[in-house]
Amino acid sequence: MKRLDKFLGDQGIGTRKEIKDYVKNGVVKVNGIVAKKPDMHIDEENDEVVFMGQILVYEKFRYYMLNKPADVVSATKDGKSITVLNLLKNENVKGLSPVGRLDKDTEGLLILTDDGGLIHSLLSPTKHVDKEYEVHLEHEISSSDIKKLEEGVDIGDIKKSGEKDITLPAKCRLGEKDEKGRSVIYLTLHEGRFHQVKRMLEAVGNKVEYLKRVRMGAVILDSNLDFGEYRRLTLEEIESLKNN
Structure with a gap:
């Protein structure tokens, strides 16, 4: 079980104050009923949460493939340069991190996820991925x-x-x-x-x-992705990384 405002925040809907206002204005529904309290508890895996007519799908973790261009930094924050997270337009990037780093002038495959266990496994010196x-x-x-x-x-x-x-x-x-x-x-x-x-x-x-x-590992850079473009990893790709 999870608080509704926490669930909405994890979906990148807004700040806690903004979410409180959304609930107050009646634009959030749980199982077809307008939510009354932002701190109500929901079953994030089974309850249907709708925000402004859009169903919010629960995901424990998110996995992306990015074709990194040059002059972009493999970091979550940087005061001077564009980061890889800046390239994930219209996505909830909260908690996402690149799996390893590519130099600023290096291009190509970069995986981003909020699955800390997978990141640790792929970067572990003992795994030899x-x-x-x-x-x-x-x-x-x-x-x-x-x-x-x-x-x-x-x-x-x-x-x-x-x-x-x-x-x-x-x-x-x-x-x-x-x-x-x-x-x-x-x-x-x-x-x-x-x-x-x-x-x-x-x-x-x-x-x-x-x-x-x-x-x-077994994940190959998608040839259909231009520099700066990204897509979700497929279930097969995610499983291949977990089984490395």
């Missing part, structure tokens, strides 16, 4: 450099023991050259270190010119 990136390079890349990336490279990290912290083995495949004639690889990582893709390519004497995440 796949993250695949499309990487456009400054220079040609050799088969020997691809082998180095797959075996693990030294990107300057040090373990607590004082030993070099080599990256975990990755997967790397060569793609078609881009429209500018640059080499393209698809690099799959199983960890999430700071600027890891860029630092790994620097470790083999190359430089990332363009970076885009195309997959996380």
Whole structure:
């Protein structure tokens, strides 16, 4: 059971004062009856709540896929830049957080949810969830450099023991050259270190010119989404993330 005003607030209807006024003005119905008190208790999973003629559907958690454009920050708040939450137009973004971060200049797949358990699971270092990136390079890349990336490279990290912290083995495949004639690889990582893709390519004497995440776990970036567009994850996609 949940208070009506709390339920409406979780739906992004308004502030507590605004919700109180809505109830007072008779625009909220519960099971076809006009609600009289904002603090009345409802069964959020079974009662039908209607606000201004619109049925409000209870969701325990929300899951979105966003095709993040460059120059957008993977954060919930930022005083200077547009954040990924700003791109979810007309959505209730209360409680939503990005699952991990993409650099400001990095584009592609970003998952946003208010399911804290799933976020923790996907970001846990012990889970080794796949993250695949499309990487456009400054220079040609050799088969020997691809082998180095797959075996693990030294990107300057040090373990607590004082030993070099080599990256975990990755997967790397060569793609078609881009429209500018640059080499393209698809690099799959199983960890999430700071600027890891860029630092790994620097470790083999190359430089990332363009970076885009195309997959996380079994969820692939929807090719129908333009930069800045988003959609809800399907039930199959949500289950695949939970079963990683």
